[in-house]
Amino acid sequence: xxxxxxxxxxxxxxxxxxxxxxxxxxxYWQVIRADTMLDNPANRRAVLLEKRxxxxxxxxxxxxxxxxxxxxEKGRVREYPQKDMFQPLLGYATLQYGSTGxxxxxxxxxxxxxxxxxxxxxxxxFELPRExxxxxxxxxxxxxxxxxxxxxxxxxxxVALDPRNGEVLVLLSQPSFDGNTIVADWNExxxxxxxxxxxxxxxKYPPGSIMKVVTSVAIFRSGFDTTDLYHCQGTTVINGQxxxxxxxxxxxxxxxDLALAYxxxxxxxxxxxKTGDKSFLQAAAGFGFGQSIPFDIEIPRSSITRDDPLPDxxxxxxxxxxxxxxxxxxxxxxxxxxxxxGVANKGKIMTPHLIDRVLDSQQNIIYNSKxxxxxxxxxxxxxxxxKDAMVLAVNQGTAAPGAxxxxxxxxKTGSAEPGGDQNTHAWYIAFAPADNPIIALAVLVExxxxxxxxxxxxxxxxxxxxxxxxxxxxx
Numbered sequence: 001x002x003x004x005x006x007x008x009x010x011x012x013x014x015x016x017x018x019x020x021x022x023x024x025x026x027x028y029w030q031v032i033r034a035d036t037m038l039d040n041p042a043n044r045r046a047v048l049l050e051k052r053x054x055x056x057x058x059x060x061x062x063x064x065x066x067x068x069x070x071x072x073e074k075g076r077v078r079e080y081p082q083k084d085m086f087q088p089l090l091g092y093a094t095l096q097y098g099s100t101g102x103x104x105x106x107x108x109x110x111x112x113x114x115x116x117x118x119x120x121x122x123x124x125x126f127e128l129p130r131e132x133x134x135x136x137x138x139x140x141x142x143x144x145x146x147x148x149x150x151x152x153x154x155x156x157x158x159v160a161l162d163p164r165n166g167e168v169l170v171l172l173s174q175p176s177f178d179g180n181t182i183v184a185d186w187n188e189x190x191x192x193x194x195x196x197x198x199x200x201x202x203x204k205y206p207p208g209s210i211m212k213v214v215t216s217v218a219i220f221r222s223g224f225d226t227t228d229l230y231h232c233q234g235t236t237v238i239n240g241q242x243x244x245x246x247x248x249x250x251x252x253x254x255x256x257d258l259a260l261a262y263x264x265x266x267x268x269x270x271x272x273x274k275t276g277d278k279s280f281l282q283a284a285a286g287f288g289f290g291q292s293i294p295f296d297i298e299i300p301r302s303s304i305t306r307d308d309p310l311p312d313x314x315x316x317x318x319x320x321x322x323x324x325x326x327x328x329x330x331x332x333x334x335x336x337x338x339x340x341x342g343v344a345n346k347g348k349i350m351t352p353h354l355i356d357r358v359l360d361s362q363q364n365i366i367y368n369s370k371x372x373x374x375x376x377x378x379x380x381x382x383x384x385x386x387k388d389a390m391v392l393a394v395n396q397g398t399a400a401p402g403a404x405x406x407x408x409x410x411x412k413t414g415s416a417e418p419g420g421d422q423n424t425h426a427w428y429i430a431f432a433p434a435d436n437p438i439i440a441l442a443v444l445v446e447x448x449x450x451x452x453x454x455x456x457x458x459x460x461x462x463x464x465x466x467x468x469x470x471x472x473x474x475x
Contacts, residue, residue, distance in 0.1 A: 093107070144171075159333050161352060206418060295354070302332060345440075387434060412430075414426075428459045
């Protein structure tokens with residue numbers, strides 16, 4: 001009998017401890033880790049919560065609606081008035097397919113669940129129907145539309161920033177999809193060419209000659225006299241590897257400024273290798289290669305090699321190719337916009353941010369962004385040297401197609417070989433005005449050919465619009 005009572009007590013204790021354990025688990029996941037669960041794209045809890053919580057709206061910097069929830073006879077419907085112009089950045093929030101993009105990353109904010117106090121989190125978990133928070137983004141629809149119209153019909157991305165504070169002004173990815181009909185069009189979108197659901201602004205590509213901006217810093221720090229002349233004959237051989245200029249063009253005698261302006265691969269390979277791989281890798285690290293970019297949405301780390309985003313050393317042939325953005329170097333258009341903004345902002349790369357303010361349902365400000373420095377990639381003097389060479393590239397080099405009469409632009413082209421028989425990816429990075437920049441951007445046109453031919457006109461149109469808005473006091 002004593003043995004039976006002892007067994008019963010043990011069983012009872014097991015049940016009690018199990019109940020306590022499950023209770024703590026429920027509180028932990030439903031309350032303490034609620035934000036983490038909501039931010040998981042695979043989790044549909046955020047969508048289910050919308051039965052009692054009206055998801056907040058998403059607006060551009062001027063109050064233009066990018067996403068909103070409307071009540072219809074059939075229930076609540078998520079609408080995207082700008083159709084495919086801001087997808088896949090905004091993403092979608094569906095019961096069938098979960099959520100992506102900003103709708104997923106900011107679910108806790110949009111549903112009003114992102115509160116710090118434990119008491120508030122408990123209230124959020126159990127309270128009655130209510131409204132979520134609104135997001136006011138730094139994006140400018142007027143600039144986004146210019147980029148959209150210029151890139152439309154081709155695959156690629158346009159990213160523009162205010163280099164002074166890190167505000168994201170344009171974040172365009174093409175091809176795209178219409179968030180209003182994503183459930184009905186799911187199979188068609190998923191099977192479409194060009195990966196409409198992929199955010200091309202965050203995807204990684206070989207940078208080609210725009211990588212020379214990074215290599216420039218290594219050359220400066222190695223003590224070379226950048227006024228020294230180098231004779232480009234169209235090809236050079238490094239460790240048995242022949243490096244050929246685009247179209248086999250011989251640039252003749254060039255110094256650093258002319259080499260960047262004319263986009264001379266031989267110069268950057270020869271001088272880049274002389275600096276040593278350690279110096280090159282340190283310069284890349286300074287610009288954020290191998291690091292996670294602090295941003296509202298996760299972005300893949302830019303990398304120098306396939307096996308290691310930022311290795312300790314490089315073999316000579318891979319090193320030589322990396323100096324002008326080939327080899328295994330991969331970078332996103334978003335990161336290239338940041339690198340460009342760092343040059344424009346005298347060496348300081350500001351932390352990029354997309355969310356300017358968060359407003360509660362009563363339109364009270366519960367979050368306000370503040371500018372912060374992310375990296376000090378280069379010195380003021382180094383930034384000035386690169387800027388001067390980028391100005392020369394516009395005035396008499398490969399970046400000339402992006403020139404704007406009456407305004408000095410600083411820019412660099414890139415034509416990156418993706419491998420195989422595909423056309424080169426067309427790149428163009430720029431900032432303006434050169435001496436007092438208000439905008440820095442990166443344009444990528446997948447398999448577009450030359451940067452000057454395919455990407456420069458897009459950058460030019462966006463910059464012109466930004467300057468027009470600034471002149472009119474509308475920015």
